[in-house]
Amino acid sequence: MRAIVHHRPGRGRGRGGPSVGLAVAALLAAASSAGFATGAADPLPRAELVLNGAFDSYPWIWTCDGDVRRSSIPHDHYVSGYPTADSTARCSQRVRVLPNSGYLLNATVRGPFAFVGVTGAAGENASTWSGQGGWNDLSVGVSTGPETTELTVYFHGWYEQAPYDVRRMSFTGPGYEPRPCGEPGGPAPTVTGGPGSPSPPPSPSPTCWRTYIP
Structure with missing residues (x-):
């Protein structure tokens, strides 16, 4: 009579053996490490630049050419530009940016031929x-090149056309919120409570610049 022998699964054999278990543990550890590294290299949040x-x-910050005036009404401020045959009444501001990044310009304007x-x-x-x-x-978007660290944001009207107004300029993308430095470029422009002839805003000092706040 033939004896029936029952073999117990040996340790180290089969699909549940330690060699496979160790391999799975190694893969999980690698995945965890990769996820941690990816999180550490996350891009900067979008900021107002x-x-x-x-x-x-104030300081005024914007650099303006031609006849540009700042007006104020209750709970609101805006800039008016008066183009002439020789000027588009243009204002601009330099902003710090990161290479190979996307940014979005948003503006609120009125009047014919208001450009941003x-x-x-x-x-x-x-x-x-x-x-x-x-x-x-x-709204308009822009992407920076591999070595770009500075852009110029601007608004203006058009030659010999009617005045235009700008109430808001926003430029957002990866980076840190800026802060003014240096001294203002002159006294603050006169603010009026309605239409009139306020003084044009002064240009900022050439030494005034924006820096990242870490």
């Missing part, structure tokens, strides 16, 4: 415009 984009604080845009030394040019008589919102 324009200073005084609501035109309600962004320009950079590496050919980063993006702009849009409005011809509406009432307040309306404009």
Whole structure:
């Protein structure tokens, strides 16, 4: 009579053996490490990179050419530009950016031929415009090149056209919120409570610059 022998699964054999278990543990550890490394290299959050984009604080920061005036009504501030045959009444501001990154410009404007845009030394040019008589919102995106660390945000009207108004300029993307440095470029412009002839805003000092707040 033949004896029936029952073999117990030996330790170290079969699909549940220690060699497979160790391999799975190693894979899990590697995945965990990879996830941690990825989290450590997450990009910076989106920040507002324009200073005084609501035109309600000083130093003025914006550099303007031509006839540009700041007006104020209750709970609101805006800038008016008066183009001539020789000027588009343009204002601009330099902003710090990161290479190979995407940014978005948003503006609230009114009046015919109100232009807003962004320009950079590496050919980063993006702009849009409005011809509406009432307040309306404009948006345009721009991507920086591999070595770009600075862009210029601007707004203006058009030669010999009617005045335009800008109530808000916003430029957002990866980076840190800026802060003013240096001294203002002159006394604050006169603020009026309605239409009139306020003094044009002064240009900022060439030494005034924006820096990242770590």
